Amino acid sequence: MSTRSSTLTGRIMSAPSIIALFLWMIVPLGMTIYFSFLRYNLLSPGMEEWVGTLNYEFFLTDPAFFASLANTLLLVGSVLVITVIGGVLLGLMLDQPIFGRGILRLLVIAPFFIMPTVNALVWKNLLMHPVSGMFAWIANSLGFQSIDWFSEAPLTAIIIMVSWQWLPFAVLILLTALQSLDRDQKEAAQMDGAGPVSIFFYITLPHLSRAITVVVLIETIFLLTVFAEIFVTTGGGPGLATTNIAFLVYTQALLQYDVGGASAGGIVAVVLANIVAIFLIRLIGKNLDR
Amino acid sequence: MGAIRLEKVKKTFGTLDVIPGVDLDINDGEFVVFVGPSGCGKSTLLRLIAGLEDVTDGKILINGVDVANEAPAKRGLSMVFQSYALYPHMTVYNNIAFGLKMAGESKAVIDEKVQNAAKILNLTDYLERRPGALSGGQRQRVAIGRAIVRNPAAFLFDEPLSNLDAALRVNMRLEITGLHQELKTTMIYVTHDQVEAMTMADKIVVLQAGRVEQVGKPMDLYNNPANKFVAGFIGSPKMNFIGGDYAKKHDCHEIGIRPEHVAVSTESGDLPATVKIAEHLGAETYLHVNAGGFGPMTVRATGEVPLGEHDKIWLTPEQDRIHRFDANGIALGKL
Amino acid sequence: MENKQTPLGHIGFSIFAWIVGLLIFFPIFWMVLTSFKTELEAVSIPPSFISFDWTLENYAEVQARSDYFRFAMNSVILSVGSTLVGLLFAVPCAWAMAFNPTKRTKDALLWMLSTKMMPPVGVLVPIYLVFRDWGLLDTRFGLIMVLFLMNLPIMVWMLYTYFKEIPSDILEAARMDGATLPKEIIFVLLPMAVPGIASTMLLNIILAWNEAFWTLNLTTADAAPLTAFIASYSSPEGLFWSKLSAASTLAVAPILIIGWFSQKQLVRGLTFGAVK
Structure with missing residues (x-):
C-alpha cells in the first residue's frame, strides 16, 4: 500500500508523536549538556559562567561518584542474577501442571504491580524492622540474632526489595517464552533419548536465550535508575552506602541546587544507560525485520 | 460498461522496475486472467488498476477516462482479495452492505441489494453470522457478494481460490464462471494456476518479470505459444523441450512437444526410452521416462497402460504438434 | 517431561510450588493483614496471624487524617x-x-x-x-x-x-x-x-x-x-x-x-x- 497520498497522510499522522518526543527528550538533553558546562547554582542565580569540563572533573573525581558507581553496578548486577536465575526456575515451575496453576501464577507476578514506594515501606517496616519485623521474629524464634537491615546491610536490603519487585517481570516474560516452545521439539528430543536435564540445556535454555537477553537489557535500563526505593527507605545512607548514580544526581540537583554538577552527573548516567540501550535497540531492530 | 485500457503503465519500487511498461486492452464484459509465476507482477498490475498502488507512469483508462490519479473508491471497481479481507467484527449482512453505506445509499436500497446478492450466492441463511463462523467457501461468497452489490464497472479477483482446498476450488471456479455468464460484467482475475486460467478466461495475459509475454484466447496460447516461457507455463504436465540433433533435424535450436502429443509404443517409434516412474490415474497415465540422449521426458497416455519401472518403450512425437524455438526461446512457427 | 510424573510426585510438586508462590506473595498478604490490626497488634511479638481483633479503623483514619x-x-x-x-x-x-x-x-x-x-x-x-x-x-x-x-x-x-x-x-x-x-x-x-x-x-x-x-x-x-x-x-x-x-x-x-x-x-x- 504505497500511494503518494497515503505516504503523506502517514507523515502527518505520525508527526505529532515524533515532535512531542523530540521536545521531551532531545531538547532537555541538549539543555542538560549545556548546563553541564556551566557553573550554575540555584542558590546564586545570575552567576552562571562557562567552566568547560570542570563539572565533569569534579563529578568524576568525587569519591561519592565511585561509591555510587560501585553501588549502582552492585545493585544492577545482583538483581539481574537473582531475577534471571529465579525467573528461569519459577518459569519452569509454573510451566508444569500444578493444581491451581492460574491462581498460583497470579500470586507470583503480583509484586510487579506494587508501586515502588509501597514496596519499600512495607519491606522496611513490616518485614525488615529489627524489633517488630517478621524477619526479626523468625530469626529470634530460630535462636539467631535479628539483623538491623538498614544499618548493617543497607544495600543488601535494597537489593532484596528491588529483586522482589522485578522477579515477577522475569517470570512473566520467561514463562511466555517457555510456553511458546514447540512441544514437538521436546518430544523429538525425548524420542532421541534425551533426559530432562539434557532437554533443559540443549532445547529449553537455547530457546530462552532471546527472552533472557530481553529481560537482562530491559531490567538493566530500569535498574540503573532505581530511585523511589532508596528515597523512602535510606535516603542514600547511611553515609553513601545506598547512593546510586540516579540518587546522587538527585541530591546534587534538588538538595544542593548544583545544576551544573547534577547535569554532568546526568550525562554520565545517560552514557552508561546508552551502552546498554545500543544492544537492546539492535536486538529489537533485528526483530522488526522479521 | 467496463472497458479498461492500460497505456504504458509503469511501476517502480525505488530502483526496481516491477512493471517496466504494459499496454493492454480489456473489452467490456470480458473475463481476463492474468497468469504467471509468483513475483511476475500480476498482483501489482491488478493493484495498480484498483488504485491501491500509484502508477509510476502511464495511463489507466476506464471507459475512456484516465483514472490513474483517482482514489480507489472513485474508479467504480470491486475487488475480491486472496484472504477474502472480510470485516471480522461485522455480520455477513453488514460486510456486504458496508460499501453501500459508505456510498450513502438509503436503508431500503441497501436491504434490497444485499438480499438480492445473498440470494444469488446462497447466503440468505447466513446473513446474521460473523465471518469467523463461516466455512472457507462461504467466506469466499461473502467477499464476492460485497463486490457484486456495488454494480462495479469491473470485478478484480486477486488469487481468490488459493486458500480453498482442491475440491472446493473446482466448485468455486464453476460458480465464478457462472456468475460471469449471469452478470456479463468485466472481470480481471489474477492467478498463478494455469488450470484456472485455461478454464475460466476469455482472454489470458501471461506475465513474466512484469512484462506481458503473450495475450490471447486459452486455446491460442495452448496451440500457438509465442515463446518457450508461455509454452512451458500453459498446459499440464509441462511441455517437454528437446535440443541437440533432434531439434536440428527440425531446423531450429530447440523443439517442444506436449506430453499428450507423444505416441507410446512397446514395439517401434522415433525415440527409445526407459520408464522411470509411472503414475496411474485411471483415466490417464503419466510416464516419466528417460529418453536416451534426450534426457528426461514426461509422456501422457490415455487410459490404463500396463507399464512400470525399467520397461523399454518407443516414443513418437506427433510431427504437426511440434513447437520450434530459436536460441532466444522465440517460437518459429510450425514446419 | 511432565507426563512421566507419578500422581504422588505431581501432588508433591504442587505443594512445593504453592509454598514457593505463597512465600513470594507473603509481603503483600502480610500488608493486607496488618491493615486490619490495631497499631499495637501490628508491632506485637510474636506476630498475630488470625487471632486479633479485626478492625476497619485504619481505613477510616487514613482518610480522616491525611x-x-x-x-x-x-x-x-x-x-x-x-x-x-x-x-x-x-x-x-x-x-x-x-x-x-x-x-x-x-x-x-x-x-x-x-x-x-x-x-x-x-x-x-x-x-x-x-x-x-x-x-x-x-x-x-x-x-x-x-x-x-x-x-x-x-x-x-x-x-x-x-x-x-x-x-x-x-x-x-x-x-x-x-x-x-x-x-x-x-x-x-x-x-x-x-x-x-x-x-x-x-x-x-x-x-x-x-x-x-x-x-x-x-x-x-x-x-x-x-x-x-x-x-x-x-x-x-x-x-x-x-x-x-x-x-x-x-x-x-x-x-x-x-x-x-x-x-x-x-x-x-x-x-x-x-x-x-
Whole structure:
C-alpha cells in the first residue's frame, strides 16, 4: 500500500508523536549538556559562567561518584542474577501442571504491580524492622540474632526489595517464552533419548536465550535508575552506602541546587544507560525485520 | 460498461522496475486472467488498476477516462482479495452492505441489494453470522457478494481460490464462471494456476518479470505459444523441450512437444526410452521416462497402460504438434 | 517431561510450588493483614496471624487524617489522563507506521524506543527548571504531560505490534468499498484493534500509577498522587504500621486487579514486541 497520498497522510499522522518526543527528550538533553558546562547554582542565580569540563572533573573525581558507581553496578548486577536465575526456575515451575496453576501464577507476578514506594515501606517496616519485623521474629524464634537491615546491610536490603519487585517481570516474560516452545521439539528430543536435564540445556535454555537477553537489557535500563526505593527507605545512607548514580544526581540537583554538577552527573548516567540501550535497540531492530 | 485500457503503465519500487511498461486492452464484459509465476507482477498490475498502488507512469483508462490519479473508491471497481479481507467484527449482512453505506445509499436500497446478492450466492441463511463462523467457501461468497452489490464497472479477483482446498476450488471456479455468464460484467482475475486460467478466461495475459509475454484466447496460447516461457507455463504436465540433433533435424535450436502429443509404443517409434516412474490415474497415465540422449521426458497416455519401472518403450512425437524455438526461446512457427 | 510424573510426585510438586508462590506473595498478604490490626497488634511479638481483633479503623483514619481520597483522585486523573492523551497521539502514529511504512519508519520506531532508554536523571534538571519557570510544578497538567510523554514510546510500540497483526487487505477492502480515511479508521481499524488498544491502555495506567520518579520530584501537595502519599510515611510519627498498611493496600489494590487481568498482554508491551 504505497500511494503518494497515503505516504503523506502517514507523515502527518505520525508527526505529532515524533515532535512531542523530540521536545521531551532531545531538547532537555541538549539543555542538560549545556548546563553541564556551566557553573550554575540555584542558590546564586545570575552567576552562571562557562567552566568547560570542570563539572565533569569534579563529578568524576568525587569519591561519592565511585561509591555510587560501585553501588549502582552492585545493585544492577545482583538483581539481574537473582531475577534471571529465579525467573528461569519459577518459569519452569509454573510451566508444569500444578493444581491451581492460574491462581498460583497470579500470586507470583503480583509484586510487579506494587508501586515502588509501597514496596519499600512495607519491606522496611513490616518485614525488615529489627524489633517488630517478621524477619526479626523468625530469626529470634530460630535462636539467631535479628539483623538491623538498614544499618548493617543497607544495600543488601535494597537489593532484596528491588529483586522482589522485578522477579515477577522475569517470570512473566520467561514463562511466555517457555510456553511458546514447540512441544514437538521436546518430544523429538525425548524420542532421541534425551533426559530432562539434557532437554533443559540443549532445547529449553537455547530457546530462552532471546527472552533472557530481553529481560537482562530491559531490567538493566530500569535498574540503573532505581530511585523511589532508596528515597523512602535510606535516603542514600547511611553515609553513601545506598547512593546510586540516579540518587546522587538527585541530591546534587534538588538538595544542593548544583545544576551544573547534577547535569554532568546526568550525562554520565545517560552514557552508561546508552551502552546498554545500543544492544537492546539492535536486538529489537533485528526483530522488526522479521 | 467496463472497458479498461492500460497505456504504458509503469511501476517502480525505488530502483526496481516491477512493471517496466504494459499496454493492454480489456473489452467490456470480458473475463481476463492474468497468469504467471509468483513475483511476475500480476498482483501489482491488478493493484495498480484498483488504485491501491500509484502508477509510476502511464495511463489507466476506464471507459475512456484516465483514472490513474483517482482514489480507489472513485474508479467504480470491486475487488475480491486472496484472504477474502472480510470485516471480522461485522455480520455477513453488514460486510456486504458496508460499501453501500459508505456510498450513502438509503436503508431500503441497501436491504434490497444485499438480499438480492445473498440470494444469488446462497447466503440468505447466513446473513446474521460473523465471518469467523463461516466455512472457507462461504467466506469466499461473502467477499464476492460485497463486490457484486456495488454494480462495479469491473470485478478484480486477486488469487481468490488459493486458500480453498482442491475440491472446493473446482466448485468455486464453476460458480465464478457462472456468475460471469449471469452478470456479463468485466472481470480481471489474477492467478498463478494455469488450470484456472485455461478454464475460466476469455482472454489470458501471461506475465513474466512484469512484462506481458503473450495475450490471447486459452486455446491460442495452448496451440500457438509465442515463446518457450508461455509454452512451458500453459498446459499440464509441462511441455517437454528437446535440443541437440533432434531439434536440428527440425531446423531450429530447440523443439517442444506436449506430453499428450507423444505416441507410446512397446514395439517401434522415433525415440527409445526407459520408464522411470509411472503414475496411474485411471483415466490417464503419466510416464516419466528417460529418453536416451534426450534426457528426461514426461509422456501422457490415455487410459490404463500396463507399464512400470525399467520397461523399454518407443516414443513418437506427433510431427504437426511440434513447437520450434530459436536460441532466444522465440517460437518459429510450425514446419 | 511432565507426563512421566507419578500422581504422588505431581501432588508433591504442587505443594512445593504453592509454598514457593505463597512465600513470594507473603509481603503483600502480610500488608493486607496488618491493615486490619490495631497499631499495637501490628508491632506485637510474636506476630498475630488470625487471632486479633479485626478492625476497619485504619481505613477510616487514613482518610480522616491525611485526606487519602484526594491523593487517590490525583492518581486516577494522572494515570487515566496521561493514557487518554497518549492514545490521541499514539493511535494515528502507530496506524501510519503499521500501514503506511516508509523507508524511515523503522528508524523512527527505534528512535522512539531509544528515548525510553534515557535515564530520567539525564533530563531532570532542565525539566525541573522549565516546570518551575512555567509554573507547572505540582500541577496535574504538568504531570499528565510528563507521564504521557514518558509512556508514549511504549504506547506507539504496543499499538504498532497490534496493528501489524491486522491484515492490510481488510483496510484496502474498506478503501475499495469507498471508505474515506477517517471512516476506514473508525469503522474498520478501531473495532478490530479493540483488544490491543485495551491492553495498551491498561499497561499505561499501571505504569503511570506506579511511576515514582517524576511524581516524587515534581509534586509537593496539590497534584501529588498515591506514590508521594505513601512516601510521606517514610518519616514516621508514633505508631503507624497499620495505617501505612491500610493506605498501601488501598493504593495497590486497583492496579493489582488491573494487572492480574491484563498479565498476558503485558509481556508484549514490556518487551516492545520482542517476546510474545
